[in-house]
Amino acid sequence: MGRQDLRRADGPPPMLPWPLALLALSACCRCGAGGTVPEQHASGAASPSSPSSPSSGRAPLDWLLTDRGPFYRAQEYVDFMERYRQGFTTRYRIYREFARWKVNNLAVERKDFFSLPLPLAPEFIRNIRLLGRRPSLQQVTDSIIKKYGTHFLLAATLGGEESLTIFVDKRKLSRRAEPAGAGNSSAVSLETLHQLAASYFIDRESTLRRLHHIQIATAAIKVTETRTGPLGCSNYDNLDSVSSVLVQSPENKVQLQGLQTVLPHHLRERFVAAALSYIACSSAGELVCRRSDCRCQCQPAFPHCNCPEADVQALEGSLAQLQRAWESHHGQFEESEEFQALVKRLPGDRFLNRTAISHFWAMDLDVQHRYQQLGTSLKLLSRKTHRIIRRLFNLSKRCHRQPHFKLPKERSLPYWWSRAQSLIYCSETTVPGTFLEESHSCTCPSDQPSCQGSIPCALGEGPACASCAEDNSTRCGACNHGYMLTQGSCRPEVADSLEHYLGLETDLQDLELKYLLQKRDSRIEVHSIFISNDMRLGSWFDPSWRKRMLLTLKSNKYKPGLVHVMLALSLQICLTKNSTLEPVMAIYVNPFGGSHSESWFMPVNEGSFPDWERTNVDASAQCQNWTLTLGNKWKTFFETVHVYLRSRIKSLDDSSNETIYYEPLEMADPSKNLGYMKINSLQVFGYSLPFEPDAIRDLILQLDYPYTQGSQDSAMLQLVEIRDRVNRLSPPGKTRLDLFTCLLRHRLKLANNEVARIQSSLRAFNAKLPNAVEQETGKLCS
Structure with a gap:
């Protein structure tokens, strides 16, 4: 396959026939040799130059894969595509050319310099006249392009060429170089092919013999040899008897010119449009370009001309x-x-x-x-x-x-x-x-x-196992801290029932409590001892000065097996007729005993905390029941309730019609007294819970002297549960009070250092439990 492949493989050549041109021949004998040229075609596209061009440095062009124009049917490109689809994706080519004659077109020079008419062929001139003034693109294609092509030759070089082309399937090549002396081995590498291609012009016979052997043995290469035209200056006795070919190289380039330059002016634009449509659309449509986007406007007979x-x-x-x-x-x-x-x-x-x-x-x-x-x-x-x-x-x-x-x-x-x-x-x-x-x-x-x-079994933290069972690895053998082993799996460890230590359950509902309070039911009254140095129950007294009274249970002396919960506090207060005094009470609650400083103040009518409710005892309205209902929401432990009673003067503001209060003045004259007050009763309503101090002491002893690790963890869980449930009955406030410490100090009689050690142990144990939340508490008992 030589340089004469510039002509179409299935039609007339793309240039004017030889009678059109006047040729000037200059004899020469030049040899141009090219090296091995690998051409990668991994993507399936050919080189952007002609198939026989040795240059492959430019990026591949997609249009070369489309079935358009004469190039697609060029024999060399057809051979390349066939080889590529067989898996030969790389081409190596070594060639050399011998330039013999320089060919120049004198017809164009005659027209440009001497303004003489072109010596065109009579048949070519007749076809131009038959087109008329406004031919269609199809007429131009049928009359001119299909017969004479699109370009004619300006200058070229005639001579001879010999080349060796190797198509390579890299998948079948050996990854390693051949060892020395492996002349008959069937393995082949790229390095071997490079060496053979380089030795082609030195030892042609042995090189071809070795290449054909590799081709037959491995099926990894296909070898094609081309030798056309005169291959030297003295190889032939009669050079005229050898058919020369067009040679192309950087030194010997073929120069072509569009055929429209020899056509009349009124046909040139139509010819260019027809030539572009012929090349790009294979005569199946008309090439249309808009904003750099070109496509074929297909003819009805070829609706898919744009789709390769x-x-x-x-x-x-x-x-x-x-x-x-x-x-x-x-x-x-x-x-x-x-x-x-x-x-x-x-x-x-x-x-x-x-x-x-x-x-x-x-x-x-x-x-x-x-x-x-x-x-x-x-x-x-x-x-x-x-x-x-x-x-x-x-x-x-x-x-x-x-x-x-x-x-x-x-x-x-x-x-x-x-x-x-x-x-x-x-x-x-x-x-x-x-x-x-x-x-x-x-x-x-x-x-x-x-x-x-x-x-x-899965090992890890939390509910995962600490270790699998030795006899069956699918089941847990031991659990992490805070979990217990149950039927081969880990479940969160739950404290045992606290009934043996402290009963904290009650089923008394708020509506039931309200009804029982209205009836003053004795079943919910916690009988306590009234103590006061300032007054006596049922006696009138002058309320100008603050009065202190308290209700206490003395549980450590009389009721060591009970703790008490307050649900309501009630006082019956009587005033003399036409008295303008209003009782004001401050309530302090001591949960488990101890000094008065270990009591907390009850925030009556502050925020959502309940207020006093007053009901008349008789028609004269001299006596009223004052009741403070805590209910299940605000219920709390109590051992002693301190009540501080003072009074204020109630008056009516004439300007605003509102009730106002102010403190009474100290009167030296008893005759100017504003009235007297009497406390008939002071009661606490609630219930008592069973409490086993000795059992809790035994539970605490297990922290220091555990029988087993499991019993110590169980004791810890129970103590944490008791602590949390006791502190849950803490009075309202931003921070809960630590009632559990008061329980340990005053009901179990533990020393301060023992209480601190127990609290520290419980906090450390609770931190290891899953999803543990340590509530911050405020100090109440020292």
């Missing part, structure tokens, strides 16, 4: 092949010695989640190196895939169907960690299933429903 269906299908096939290669690389990695060795080294005495497997992966340098090799291979496939996809979309953008392909799916490191889980726990059958870590189960293939093996 064969090339689109070829690219789709290439993408499918790359998809299979992608899956093959992943399969090779999974079956590799490095990955299989990692799976075999994973321990089977406990369950491994993805995070645990990632630690073993990070310590295995062999599998990491193998994974890097996989990533390198996939990057090459990904780049090639995206390059073909871009070309596919460019070719199919004017097709009536969307391209069909499937993008390769990325598989990250967590995928391989999950795959290792599947191989460990779901490989009881030939085809392993897929492990689901969230449900600790396997999804098996439809034809193999029982692929799941034994899954060991």
